[in-house]
Amino acid sequence: MHRTPIFFVLTPHFLLLDYAGPAEAFRIAAGLGAPFDLHTISPTATLLSSLGLEISNLAPLPQELPSGALVILCGVMKSSDNYQLPEAQAVVDWLHSMQRPDLQVACICSAAQLAARAGLLDGRRCTTHHTLIERLRQQAPKARVEEDKIFIQDGPICSSAGITAGIDLALFLIEQLASASIAQEVARHMVIYLRRNGQEAQLSPWLAHRSHLHPSIHRVQDAISHAPEKHWSVADLAAIALMSERNLSRLFRQHAGLGMVEYQQSLRIAHAKKLLENPSHSLEKIAELAGFNSIRDFRRVWAKFEIGLPRR
Known part of the structure; x- marks a missing residue:
């Protein structure tokens, strides 16, 4: 069975729930038999989270990514400041160098700005936290930035709205990469209120009506x-x-x-x-x-x- 390598990318003052929510969903899925290999990477070995908790022993940004990898970019607090830090620019440069057709990228909350600066959103539909919509439009003028969406998938690029929407996106990706039944079990295990967007169904029928x-x-x-x-x-x-x-x-x-x-x-x-x-x-x-x-x-x-x- 093909295994999907999943890389969570952290930068200084990352939002803890942006990371922990989706990461726990994928961890639970792996425990249920989903073919996932989880990694957490960063430009620096030690980082402070949004809550001041330090996380250490982080793996460096790899020079190459395995075939079929999924890169999950986690958002930060005060993105207007923290995405000006050299660590954030290092991630942007790394993303730009990693581009290839089989690479999947998921942006949680404010992290869509990193993808925008790397050119990954050009010509694609995308979304972000509702307070950052206009900023993302400025950073990705060639993208179609949409409001009032829980998450959007356009080709190999996914983007989600604020914070807990990253868990909704994780469930969607678990269904795609593993199975609907495993996504159902993860949602029930995490006692998640499964949401749908009013204008566009973001969750499949297999996950709907389970809220x-x-x-x-x-x-x-x-x-x-x-x-x-x-x-x-x-x-x-x-x-x-x-x-x-x-x-x-x-x-x-x-x-x-x-x-x-x-x-x-x-x-x-x-x-x-x-x-x-x-x-x-x-x-x-x-x-x-x-x-x-x-x-x-x-x-x-x-x-x-x-x-x-x-x-x-």
């Missing part, structure tokens, strides 16, 4: 997500939830925000979208594998969640 703490409803959602193609009866799901069918239907809608049928349909469509990547599958075969009774049923449900079913 509650009801253990029985989570068990039902786990069962459906592990086998979305299965024809679950309410009785089957009620047995998993250890409650009556009527109570389950009421509590599922109350906590998940939609009914069980609609929830399963959203996961079946997500599963079907993945199956569409295989050009050898006909639409009839995809409908069958995704759990739909007919191609007509598949088209009807697809129209609820997506626009324009591809032709086969």
Whole structure:
């Protein structure tokens, strides 16, 4: 199995949560079997965090990065001052020298400014903390800087809004690099309120509707997500939830925000979208594998969640 090397990059007065939040998410994912190798690097071996805590024994910026590496840039407090320090410029120069097509970069909060100065955001959509939007526009005039987004992915470059949005971005990347089920487990382990952007869905259907703490409803959602193609009866799901069918239907809608049928349909469509990547599958075969009774049923449900079913 291909392993993804992940490098967290720190500079002086880094925001502790910008680093610790995403790093813990990836650490938990690795403990659950995700193929991640975690590293923390910096231009200097010792740094002070935003809370005055010192972190030491940091590895230096590597002269080369392995294939498929993910670089995560952590933001700082008072970025207008701290990004003028020589350590920040060293990171900018290093990023510029590391550019290549397979390199993935994720910017947490104010760290988008480092990517901007290295030219990584040119021609791309991006975002940052809401108080830094105009500054990022000045530093990346060739980028499309967007407001009111939790995070944005444009090609190999990701950027996120303020502080805790780095955890949302980490969950998104864990799903991409490992699996949706591991991302779900990490979110539940960290008791994270999973958020979606009002204008653009930032989290996939596999992570949506999990912003509650009801253990029985989570068990039902786990069962459906592990086998979305299965024809679950309410009785089957009620047995998993250890409650009556009527109570389950009421509590599922109350906590998940939609009914069980609609929830399963959203996961079946997500599963079907993945199956569409295989050009050898006909639409009839995809409908069958995704759990739909007919191609007509598949088209009807697809129209609820997506626009324009591809032709086969």
